[in-house]
Amino acid sequence: MTQTPFIGKLAIFLSFFTCISCLTSATAPDTVLRFRSDSPTFKIVLFADLHFGEDAWTDWGPLQDDNSSRVMSTVLDLENPDLVVYLGDVITANNIPTANASLYWDQAISPTKARGIPWASVFGNHDDAPFSWPIDWFSATGIPPHRCRDDATSCSGLKEECEFRGTQRLDLMKNEVKNSKLSQSRNGPKHLWPSVSNYFVQISPFFDDCQSPVMNLYFLDSGGGSYPEVISTAQVEWFRHTAQQINPNSSIPEIVFWHIPSGAYEEVAPSFTEKPCVGSINMEKVAAQQAEFGIMSLLQQRPSVKAVFVGHNHGLDWCCPHSPHNTTNKLWLCFARHSGYGGYGNWARGARIIQITHQPFSLKSWIRMEDAQLHSPITFTSSILETQS
Template identity: 60%
Template sequence: MRWWQCRLAAAVALLAAVLALGAAGPRSPAPLRFAPGGRFKLALFADLHYGENAWTDWGPAQDDASDRVMAAVLDAENPDFVVYLGDLVTANNVPVANASLYWDRAISPARRRGVPWSTVFGNHDDMPFEWPPEWFSPAGVPPVHCPPAASAMPEPDPGCIFRGTPRVELMTAELDRACGLSRSSVGPRELWPGVSNYVLQVLSHEKPHDPALLMYFLDSGGGSYPEVVSCAQVTWFHSQSRFLNPDGRIPELVFWHVPSTAYVKVAPKATSEVRKPCVGSLNEEDVAPQVAEWGMMDALAHRPSVKAIFVGHNHGLDWCCPYEKLWLCFARHTGHGGYGDWPRGARIVEVAEKKHFSVNSWIRMENGSTHSHVTLSSARFS
């Protein structure tokens, strides 16, 4: 065979290999795994509210401040994983054709640092645009700057399109720009209109093929439909947990946005000091729970492998309180958008698999301080 024939054959073989890789589709993300020290650390970012009052000077300044909060927490804690715990955007204030532009900004701090993440939906993420009453005054509609849409439009961009962006569209856009780091999922079609319903396994460091932690993510509604975890989601949870963890040997954590009615039952009196057995520093409002309870809390409370539930939604709360044999925790208001002027921060959760399994948590503030340390894996509450 002549030299040029050899090179041609090699080129054809290389092209065939490339085409084969393309046909196989994108590679699956690397599995989540406990670090060599046997620990797995999560940072929970709740209620970022990007895009709020985008037509004012105040709104973009709040988004800049939210960028700084997440950067400070990520650089101080160096987590293995980030959970975006709902209300990433204030869609009812977003006058753009695609709220995923702001959604993308919200997840960019984790993406830039190569930290994998997951998202759940909050009640503001797909709300329809709310027209400010003052826009109908003699002053009229103020100048509104709308960044270009994320996807190409079939016709010239008409400017601002005042509409919400559906949950599926937001999630699809996130996955398209994830660089292999997002572990979010649209979830089963039978659970719609709820979208962010999925479970993630974190593999053991000591036994590389065995899961040492299960994390369940649930859509608690709001925005385009009522704030509720449905009976169908309860059935799905039973099915998943029985399949993945039939003997309850693997510890489990649960994440959604709007607190269940169980949070009302254990809540310290609003504006009072948080006292044991609860742990926290912020207790400035009443719990704003889901509109109904359709069995999820009963399912979780009777499952000893479930150690804690984490929610956002209430900006003025950051406590953890025991309920039955698990813990109910709020995150910490992370974004500078949204109501309240309390200092911003994030809840950190560190899981250890060595010797005796443990879950420890604390609040990391924007200024670098930490507080409200609590062990969430206690077998007894005192």
């Protein structure tokens, strides 16, 4: 039977109202990103441990920042991603002789911003660490040069009177979000502060607000710097509540990002990078969080969580399966690749890439190096890891 004009208009109105409801419900995401109209894939680049601002008073420091920018520019131009994730230790705040560390944070983000690519960030243990006085600032008489912050009332030589107190997490995040609409980062729930970078992002099909998201991305602040290196019980409960609201049946795939690896990374750490693990460098021990308050147990219980991605250890870039109870569902624990020339280690720099395919769904990853080489390609599945040649 042919619809009357009124019925047809009513159907259009109800469809429109339903989609508006999708966007304004209590479970609306912090932000939504979309697949491109001309691409079946969504690509994410991870930049870890850039350490901008390190040794800023020397010739070496600014040169390392330039080198880090070159690495990012190379990777961005080769991969053309849809999202960049800054995976902590964006700056070395305990090494920055300025009261406003956001200046270096902005510098680190600039290659991504200049290309018009959205980004999201989480905090590491160096991003708001208390400023440390370099020993070479002190003259033979023990009096440092006049490098006080602008609001210092005295520079008599007493450390307490001429101290750079640094820029706290909340100030860094507020500055980032305020300065660009491309930033997908959020301050996170106030009851979790001073743990700030706790939020989620949904990736949806191209212009289809009412279709289920293709993937949920969760970001957690793993502490360090201004407070202990932990993911707290309160954060675990926030994740539990949020995931239950937006993905109650675990039908939407999920991945999680934070900076400092959990103790589970120590459990799965390989002696050598070999199957079932995949990677190219395994040059140090895992430096894990100070304590475990249940985040890994919660993630292991959710079959929708496919992988966790961290930074922190510059000499590791492997992915290994975590299945403590011999379940068929594997949670993959992955390191990124050290991207910045700041920080320790002389290993070649690069970035981990994540690629999401919509129909049929697949999740893949590889490492793109500063010399443009690609290695360690992997495909995540529900129970196994398929290596690619």
